[in-house]
Amino acid sequence: MIKIDNLDVWYGAGARETHVVQGASLHVERGQSFGLVGESGSGKSTILRAISGLVPRWGGAMSIDGIDARDGHRGPQRPKYLRKVQMVFQDPFASLHPKRLVGEAISEPMKINKMDDISERTDALFAAIGLTPSHRYRYPHELSGGQRQRIAIARALALEPDVLLLDEPTSALDVSIQAEILNLLERLRQERGLTYLIVSHDLAVISHMCSRLAVMSQGRIVETLDRDVLAHGKAREQYTRDLIAASR
């Protein structure tokens, strides 16, 4: 479903140019949940941004469900590509418009894409994320952090995507709320056959949610391994083992 080969991303130009992702490759099967873990600045979020078409300059090859990312970002395939891939950010307060009702936040992408039965779909989305339709008429500041992240997830699901890109989806939340959101995400993945690419600095969150993961450091993938290998402490690279030791 997600194919990335030899991805390079650069920020800045000339003397200020930095090579933030260097030759990263990863393949994620349909319905799989894949984790990207690493410290801040390791380039993990940049990979998500690159898939979404949010980085100006990149090299290598990326495709989603067979659609080449270059056609998907700019070319005729753009509407189709962007409906397939949706993103959920770390801080739902920053990613929701403060003066729009959250119901509008969820229905707007459906209006833009001229979908039918928008009102019914919005109600169904509220039910799917464990809120009631009455929450449609709230503003983001009237909701708790966990409820706001649920809204962000519903908005990402509005266009019925195949892939969710989740960037530190629970880092801003207390552990009790994190547990609820992680359970919700896992249930939605199973019910809807979604494919997840999850970025987190928290190895335990990745290990809980994913079947396979890549460990990043300084723009490179240092190791790609199965979750079971990680859980049994059989990581191959020293960097991964250090990360495991520091996470206990």
Next chain:
Amino acid sequence: MNPLLDIKDLSVSFAKEDGTLSHAVQGLSLKMGREKVGIVGESGSGKSLTARAILGVQSSQAKVTAGHIRFDGIDLAAATPAQLRALRGDRIGMIMQDPRHSLNPVHRIGDQIVESIRLGAAQSGQRLARRAAWTKARDILEAVDIRDPDRVLQLYPHEVSGGMGQRVMIAIAFVREPDLLIADEITSALDVTVQARVLDVLDEMVSRRDMGLIFISHDLPLVSRFCDRVLVMYAGRVVEEIAARDLAKATHPYTKGLLRCIPRIDGPQEPLPILQREASWLEPPP
């Protein structure tokens, strides 16, 4: 001998729009010596407000009441603003979560440490030359495990990483060698490996100078490793107090629930247990 800090029945409340009070901290008591005390709980449980009330730096809307708050025998509630100012920084220090908000963005890190050193010297009636203070600043940065202190002294806050900035904040807090240090979520924004280094530095400084430390965090496992004992707060109250190493044997359903819902690297990939909040947790303990 006086305990280092003795708080009896601390409450912090805010006036609501309808004139009634909303209690953010209720009936908190704490007696501590030169030890590491952790305060844990979720956001909004009153941890940071407690820290601010001790220092007397709560917002002007907050109403603080207490049986007493004594620091080394000094009644903080009865202290004048000038007496409080003299205590803050000199005998009670505080470090907050984000060094980028605590450091002045338009001054070099070196100048900010030097200012603190010279203020400290002035308070004890000495005059310290700038150059001597600069040398001292350099030594302090070395003590917090910064390898090239000369370079870091010349940098502005935005030019250092989060972990480096937090070590600078620890350095500044230790300049005056306070007796009590309050650390509020100081490692929450840091990567795990950096977190470990910052905590090592903090631990070394606290043990070597025989200080008291109040360590506020939402991270229960971390507090359990780092502190001597832990207060668990829920909705403004301390619901449980326990030796840090016994945190796994906590008895309050809230503490147990919080610990259970944390995912583990080698845990089962099954739905995480959800914390079921009980109305009885909001009642004062019998």
